[in-house]
Amino acid sequence: MPRKYDKKRLNEMLNKQETGLVDKVEIVFKNMPDCDIKGAMEPRLYKDMKKVALLTRLLPKSVLKLEMNTASIKKLRKMFNNVDSTPIIDKGVDVITDSFLAADGGEIPIHCFKSQETLENAPILYFIHGGGFFAGSTAVVADMLKLLVANTGILAFSVDYRLAPEHPYPTSHEDCYSGLLWLHQHASQFGGDPDQIFVGGDSAGGNLTLYCANRALEDQLDLIKGQLILYPTVNMGGVQDEYVRFTKDKFDIYDKQAKVINLSLDMLRGLGDGLGQILGTTDLMTPYLTPYMAVNPKLPPTFIAVGEHDFLKIETLAYARKLVMAGVETKTIVYKGLGHAFIDRIGYLPQSEDCVIEMGKFILNHRS
Incomplete structure (x- = not known):
């Protein structure tokens, strides 16, 4: 299937990228390939987001507040489960479905993405999809994983962990960790190297990725070569300090697009405020749900990516800073003009493809 953009945009992004400091930490800034307006939304994305902005005005307030009721969850799941990608890789990659037993005996599906050019003793990416802990699936990220394995020859696995609120915390976390243990065994x-497992998620x-990495360290298991976290949820407990405090002063917003950008920031941030209710817990001040609280200096090399207009940008960059201060090797990329969940838009946004390329480089550069 053809991309919805000219592939030369990828080279333009590479030529236009810059490096700068945020709170004394080095960040790679990926500028838009075909727009130089400061604070503007990516032109392709803006076209779609104008429509989303109109639709959100029609949604009930209960949905936007993420109230715990069946109707709201059903509507949000439908929205979050939509596949927003278009296939770039339509052949040459096989998907093999297996399953493993969770800690409580539940059977959890896991999917292996394997290209026809898979490396011998291939490195592995164990990828955990997003969706607010209550939505999402492997289908949403399948095109991304197919592109990644076709580009690199690595193996990728995606787990369909059980979702809240039907399965409250810590079910999803324990499912993902059980999947990591199963994958190591x-x-x-599948032709993969159990000593070359990278864990990632958006x-x-x-x-959930950070939970797996921290649990492995707690259990004194050397399971993970590196972690790749895309616009991660790291501060559910609402820790406040000078680096993580949410303020729109930390966002460049183009005046002519302010309504759409601000609506996106406010709506998604509002959704995030209800995650404790969705997970069925009031104890958010735990390092498992708020990994910003404490960073283990023994965490593996880390790749981080976030959009310029993502409501999670501030906490993402604050967490990157904590990793660097703890001595953890960290590469952080900010994609100009993008908001949340851009990895789901393979084939539509050149930045999404660029991020997959960067992820592949990170994995191949850190294998041993």
Whole structure:
């Protein structure tokens, strides 16, 4: 299937990228390939987001507040489960479905993405999808994973962990960790190297990724070569300090697009405020749900990416800073003009493809 943009945009992004400091931490800034307006939304994204902005005005307030009721969850799941990508890779990648047993005996699906050019003893990305802990699936990120394995020859696995509120915290976290343990035991059956496992995830999946990494350290298991977290949820407990405090002063917003950008920031931030209710817990001040509280200096090399207009940008960059201050090797990229969940838009946004390329480089550069 053809991209919805000219592939030369990827080279333009590479030529236009810059490096700068945020709170004394080095950040790579990926400028838009075909727009130089400061604070503007990516032109392709803005066209779609104008429509979303109109639709959100029609949604009931209960949905936007993420109130705990069946109707709201159903509507939000439908929205979050939509596949927003278009296939770039339509052949040459096989998807093999298996399953493992969770800690409580539940059977959890896991999917292996394997290209016809898979490396011998291939490195592995164990990817955990986002969706606010109550939505999302492998289907949403499948095109991204197909592109990644086609580009690199690595293996990718995606887990369909159980979702809240039907399965309250810590079910999703324990499911993902059980999947990591299973993968370490079974990687060689798929042609992968069990000593070369990278864990990654986006949004809520980033939180679940950090849980896996921290649990492995707690259990004194050397399971993870690196972690890749995309716009992760790291401060559900609402820790306040000078680096993580949310303020729109930390966002460049183009005046002519302010209504759409601000609506996106406010709506999604509002959704995030209800995650404790969705997860069925009031104890958000735990390092498992708020990993910003404490950073283990033994965490593996870390790749971080976030959009310029993502409501999670501030806490993402604050967490990147904590990693660097703790001595953890960290690469952080900010994609100009993008908001939340951009990795889901493979084939539509050149930045999404660029991020997959950067993820592949990170994995291949950190294998041993």
